[in-house]
Amino acid sequence: MATFEIVMPKMGESIIEATITKWLKNEGDSVGLDEPIVEIATDKVDSEIPSPVEGILIKMNYNAGDVVAVGEIIAIIDLGGESTGKPKKAVPIEKAPEKKDSESAQNLISDPVILQPEKKEAIAEPFVSSRFYSPLVKNIAKQEKLAIKELDSIKGTGKDDRVTKQDILNYISDKKSTEKTVAVPSPVVSFSGEDQILEMDRIRQLIAVHMVKSVQTSPHVTSIMEADMTRVVVWRDKNKDPFQKRENEKLTFTPILIEAIAKAVRDYPLINVSVDNTKIIVHKNINVGMAVALSNYNLIVPVVKNADQKSLPGIVRNVNDLANRARINKLVPDEISGGTISLTNLGSFGTLMGTPIINQPQAAIVAAGSIKKRPVVIETPEGDSIAIRHMMYISVTYDHRVVDGALGGQFLSRLVNYLETFYINQTI
Helix, strand or coil: CCEEEEECCCCCCCCCEEEEEEECCCCCCEECCCCEEEEEECCCCEEEEECCCCEEEEEECCCCCCEEECCCEEEEEECCCCCCCCCCCCCCCCCCCCCCCCHHHHCCCCCCCCCCCCCCCCCCCCCCCCCCCCHHHHHHHHHCCCCHHHHHCCCCCCHHHCCCHHHHHHHHHHHHCCCCCCCCCCCCCCCCCCCCCCCCCHHHHHHHHHHHHHHHHCCEEEEEEEEECHHHHHHHHHHHHHHHHHHCCCCCCHHHHHHHHHHHHHHCHHHCEEEECCEEEECCCCCEEECEECCCCCEECCEECCHHHCCHHHHHHHHHHHHHHHHCCCCCHHHHCCCCEEEEEHHHHCCCCCCCCCCCCCCEEEEEEEEEEEEEEEEECCEEEEEEEEEEEEEEEEECCCCCHHHHHHHHHHHHHHHHCCCCCCCC
């Protein structure tokens, strides 16, 4: 019997494990080429694993909710024969057992399965706990020399209150903090009979942790300027309908903003940095993250890689592709990682200006407000005059540990200049 092993794919340099959230096929089901068979989730994004072959799914080695390391075999497909509606005999697979009272331990198959001896990944010998921990969490705990009792005390945000990678990293970071904080009792929250209690989904929990961590890490400073967007608006009004008809896609302001940001970053590279203790990492690549609002009110930030090396038409297509796939949950982890500076287009919702939170480990984020017609003073060699112009507030929030007001202001001024001198005769 010819078989094919489906493994947990590598989904980015920083991704070493993923959680199986839902099986889309059952044992005995037929599987088509490129047909999704399982949904997975990482600490960055949710995605599907398609089958690279046709056949019959004869073995699922993990259950929904299991955390699986990259490279592990998660399923086996029979490449020949017809479906019998029953799974073939299980293939032995090395897998760490769940705790005895878990659902997966109760869901035993009738045929015996020979388990290979589990590798000892002890934090302290012996590793004994009634709580399940993934190999990654146990390795981090071992490196940080956390006792079992201390590890058990960490509140988990994962499925069934499991401790995730982010949970243990946040705990270690707080533990190492040199600041001594005084514990303040949490205020008592009262609920009436008409109040609705909503449980945060996995993405919202990650966003909450990320935002709090950013504020605790970076002293935020915001600089704000006005930009005359008249040339941009006139050019877009001229090109948006032909572009929509030709490409069946919208021509938005976001690609124009990203192009201007990339140019300004090239002029002021010290805004394109990250902080590593006392070291400043100046990034060679200019990768602009763009905040995309999802239908469930969550937020995701796909990244336009090497934006300074792309033409405006190239950025337009890249932006539309990322935004469209973000809204249908089709991004892969690499497409939302590696950003070096971010953009949030607040004007999409009519907001005039904003002071967003920095997307760690970046050092700056640009916010563009809505474009409004206003009377402004125009200075010319012939004298001053008042004209109706399309004006926009634009801000940059930066990490004051490494970016001072002078650099922040110079970068923002150059960004405004690129927008105001936009080449109005270019084609797309």
